[in-house]
Amino acid sequence: MNATIKPVTAVGTSILLVLLIVVATLLGIAFQMLAVEEILRPDLHALGGIDPLLPVIAMQLIAAVLIATAVRFVLPHRYRQPAFATWLLLFAFCLFVPVIGCLVCASGIIWGIFWPRDADVNSVGEVSLPRFAVYLVSRIAHGSGARLQAKLVNPAIAVDDRVTALVAIQSMPTRTTGTVLRDLLGDPIEDVRLLAYGMLDSAEKKITQRIYELLSKLDGNTAPHEVEETSRLLAELYWELIYQNLVQGEMQRFAAQQVEKYAHRALAIDDSNAALWVTRGRLALLENDVARADAFFENALSRGFPGDRLQPWIAESAYLRGDYRAVAQALSSLGEGASLPTLRSIVQYWST
Template identity: 45%
Template sequence: MGKLGVGGLAAQIAALALLARAGTSTPLLLAFLLSQGIAAAMIAMVLWRLLPRRFRVPFAWSYGYLFAFCFLVPMAGAIVCLGSLLIARLFPGRRPTAGIGLVGLPVFVTHLISRVTHGGGARLRAQLGNTRAPLPERMTALVAMQSMPARTSSPVLRDLLADSADDVRLLAYGMLDGAEKQLTQQIMAELPRLEEALDASERGEINKRLADLHWELIYQNLVQGDVYRYTADQVERYARAALEADPDQAGLWYMRGRLALNRHEPAQARAWLERAETLGFARERTLPLLAEAAYLERDYAAVRTILLSFDSPSPLPLVRPLLRYWQS
């Protein structure tokens, strides 16, 4: 770099000497421009190497700027650049440190190890949706989805039933079918017990279990179309029978309210959800559904009033945008 700097300085002095003697001589002016270009190229390279690393890229822009500056401002351009670099080196700017502090190490809680699941849902979905990814990686991601809740994994698995890879399709179908069969077997085991029940109390308990099991098929997104409608009818049937034996079961009223909303029956849904809340069902779970019922009835003032009364400190992620909109 030293030789390059000396050469650039010599070329710069020669260019200035030619400029002083040029006058109106065209050949001398052309010789000056050529010598000035060589000097600017060499000096700009020296200056570029002296720049901090983060200012050297992109090369074309940083070097081009230095070259143009040195070419258009003979000698003074190089002096200004060197002076700027020297000042920056002697008086470096202070970087703001606000927001940086020491954080203590978290306490290791051993009893939570069993709850840790490896592989986030978003990453697994991205791997499964990438048809260009290697098949073993997609299969590994698909197997890892078994640790996710069925309600979360079922829509992804259902989309994979149309995948181009046979292995992915078969495994996705097997996982969906296995989850559905597990609940169906429990339902089939409860039906004979319902017929053999001796009293109304026992029949009420079995009806409640059957309503819960059919509801799980819906909640876990395992049924669609006609099967969904049949399952919803079964939930309604068994829930009604269980409530006849014990009308104070808040969960069943809540379940019926959600199904009524799915059938676009807001008035009925509101009545059943309010009954569930009266019986002690969690208010932060009924309020969004009551707001939805009011919205379906086009009672927007009621929607705002209901959501303004929502005072849960940690609302569900799906509810937060609604609260921001209606409470603002």
């Protein structure tokens, strides 16, 4: 019995609500039509000292309230929120745009029913900050620099494209482009030759200018701590000339001698600089002096230089000695820590 009463009650409530909406709409339209008719009367004049527009405004207000309330109940549920703002918008339409405002509201209802908006189109939500995924580093596409360099050395490519590629590699480290730039010094295209020479010359001048400034600070009256700091900087700058492929032949040998000279002078004053021991070790590897390189690397490790950063050079030293088991052991300790693509491929080769 109760189960039968509840559906009947719900149906009755729905019918009553529909009737109220219809009545409110009809009354609203009636009041609005009366307001329009009143405002269009040619004999509109004040009655009893009352402004003739006041009854028109009153009827328009009543019509706007009735129509806005009725339309709000007819709107699809997703368009009813926020409740007061929605009602206020409908009320403003009906109040300030007589008749046409009702048509706009009606068209909005029809549009919302037959062409509903996708609820997920503009959905906004809060998400937590993403965590850095180390394993995704290996998926980064590399090789754009290599493609540019390949385009540079290919004489079959248009001159404008080669010049554009040459300008593009200016942002790349000189240590990766120095060899290509030197090869381009003999290019048959004058623009390419001049641009390559200018890039090499500019990079070299920046370093040599700094070297001259530091050399002028060294004299017999320089304090020991200043001698140590200046000598360290000079060793690093001369090493940059070698590392960036800016010097070759006799100039490279001279730069290597200066690296050793000033590194030795700095470490004689303060031998705790682990990075400077590593620089001497790398220079010894460049000269194939494996024994000295190993000794320098041991000094660097004993002074706190990170072992994982030193493993590639330890592996190179073992390779020059012919100790391939030590090469594999040194590189296998890197594992996923090898971030550079070239180094990663070497680690994979020696780990399999």
